[in-house]
Amino acid sequence: MTSDRHLPVAIVGGGFSGTMVAAHLARKGIESVLIDGAGRAGHGVAYSTREPAHVLNVRAEVMSAWAHDLDHFVRVAEADGGHRRDFVQRQQFGRYLRGILKDTIDSGCLRLVERQAVEAEPGEDGWTLQLDNGEELRASGLVLAIGNQPPEPLPFGRDSSRVIHNPWSGDAQAAVEDLAASNEDVLLVGTGLTMVDAVLSLDAAGHRGRIVALSRRGLIPRGHTDSARHRSPPRTYRTVMSERSGAGSASAARKSAGARPSTGSGRTATASGRAFRCTSRRDLPVTPGPGGTFIVIASPRKSLSDCKG
Numbered sequence: 001m002t003s004d005r006h007l008p009v010a011i012v013g014g015g016f017s018g019t020m021v022a023a024h025l026a027r028k029g030i031e032s033v034l035i036d037g038a039g040r041a042g043h044g045v046a047y048s049t050r051e052p053a054h055v056l057n058v059r060a061e062v063m064s065a066w067a068h069d070l071d072h073f074v075r076v077a078e079a080d081g082g083h084r085r086d087f088v089q090r091q092q093f094g095r096y097l098r099g100i101l102k103d104t105i106d107s108g109c110l111r112l113v114e115r116q117a118v119e120a121e122p123g124e125d126g127w128t129l130q131l132d133n134g135e136e137l138r139a140s141g142l143v144l145a146i147g148n149q150p151p152e153p154l155p156f157g158r159d160s161s162r163v164i165h166n167p168w169s170g171d172a173q174a175a176v177e178d179l180a181a182s183n184e185d186v187l188l189v190g191t192g193l194t195m196v197d198a199v200l201s202l203d204a205a206g207h208r209g210r211i212v213a214l215s216r217r218g219l220i221p222r223g224h225t226d227s228a229r230h231r232s233p234p235r236t237y238r239t240v241m242s243e244r245s246g247a248g249s250a251s252a253a254r255k256s257a258g259a260r261p262s263t264g265s266g267r268t269a270t271a272s273g274r275a276f277r278c279t280s281r282r283d284l285p286v287t288p289g290p291g292g293t294f295i296v297i298a299s300p301r302k303s304l305s306d307c308k309g
């Protein structure tokens, strides 16, 4: 793409990808407009969580936003009292990314438009975008950085307020708070990293009811093999599961990190115990009843596939 210097490049989506495209363009003196309609510019879905228990799934030392400066994020984490080997809070990475966004805006090369893009038409000299407030925006080039779209609702419980289809929505946050107040049982559909986040959110909110996670393959995420060396470990889902199942202390749970916690091959996978049970079913014949809230977790998380077994 050759940039027409009279018109900016339009970037739709202000998560990590959109923010960094804008930052790279600004470094080359190319103007852009970053369009994000969810109020998440500079955070995206992953780093807009406010829950301290939600941590990065890799260490700080591999999270630099800049390929030419691999310790860029480490310096930020260390300035906050952290360590390069830490799994820091995702909201801290969000602040880091938001800082890059602010620097890019301050450079004069980027304008932020907090609207939803609803249409884009190519023309002879670029693109015309329609925003959800009816405004039109012309651009020399178009970058789609819209991330994963919200999950399709599953075929059950579409009309029930007790079934939460998008684990990253405001409804999911409200459900966590309601469940913490009522201590009702929860069914989590799926056993990947989003399940881990949901368990941590429920636990941090004070929920002490039963949590059942439903899996098609009976696999749950594996720990990092050397997490026993981790400095000041956060409250991990392994800790939470261990405590809830009465399987041992937090330190025993941490020592077991790295062990493969799943049975594989579609059998019932552990985390046996009183409060947390992970069940493997290929079909999902789930009907929401009056006695429990279902948080349906169906978001594609292919980039986070360390739950493969």
Ligand SMILES: Cc1cc2nc3c(=O)[nH]c(=O)nc-3n(C[C@H](O)[C@H](O)[C@H](O)COP(=O)(O)OP(=O)(O)OC[C@H]3O[C@@H](n4cnc5c(N)ncnc54)[C@H](O)[C@@H]3O)c2cc1C
Pocket (backbone or CB within 6 Å): 012, 013, 014, 015, 016, 017, 018, 035, 036, 037, 038, 039, 040, 041, 043, 044, 045, 046, 055, 056, 057, 058, 115, 116, 117, 118, 145, 146, 147, 148, 197, 303, 304
């Ligand atoms: C819960 C979670 C945790 C994760 N943890 C990690 C981690 O620890 N380490 C790691 O490396 N990766 C992690 N990831 C992967 C992470 O998503 C990617 O690394 C990266 O942040 C994806 O950024 P993105 O900009 O492509 O998408 P997103 O962050 O999804 O951003 C897309 C943005 O586009 C906006 N948008 C969409 N459509 C429109 C439209 N029509 N108009 C305007 N705006 C629009 C959305 O509002 C959103 O803000 C995680 C992902 C999730 C979901």
